[in-house]
Amino acid sequence: MEEKILTILLDMQVDIKDLKKRVINIEENEIPSIRASIKNIEKKEIPGIKKSIKNIASSVYNIENNELPAIRQQRLIDSNNIAKILNNQTNLIQTLKKRNFKYISNL
Incomplete structure (x- = not known):
């Protein structure tokens, strides 16, 4: 029984040493790399994104x-012009009907 406990404790010691190595690797390599990436994003990408947002x-x-106001104004001008054209055409047809113009009498 004691041997099993000792074996388990030794295995745990090996696991703990392995975990310590992994933590040290993360602290020495991965964290500085992540910090460098964050600084790079802060220095290069964020200003570009802010500039894009300002441009948008x-x-x-x-x-x-x-x-939009210019488009609305043009639409108003166009609709006024269409109304004038339709009015002129209606007046022309009425005038031609009064003169008994034979091609217009069917209208």
Whole structure:
């Protein structure tokens, strides 16, 4: 029984040593690498992302304040012009009907 306990304790000691080595490896290699990656992201990628966000916000502002009003105004002008054209065509048809223009009398 004592031998089994000793064997288990020895195995645990080996496992603990292995775990210590793994922790040391993580502390010495992986953590500095992760820190370097984070610093690289902070220095290079985040400023670029912030700049992109500012550009997008500027574009949205430009669209909302310049392009959309211009499009709405053009649509209004177009619909007014269409209304005038239709009115002129209606008046022309009425005038031609009054003059008994034979091709228009069916309208």
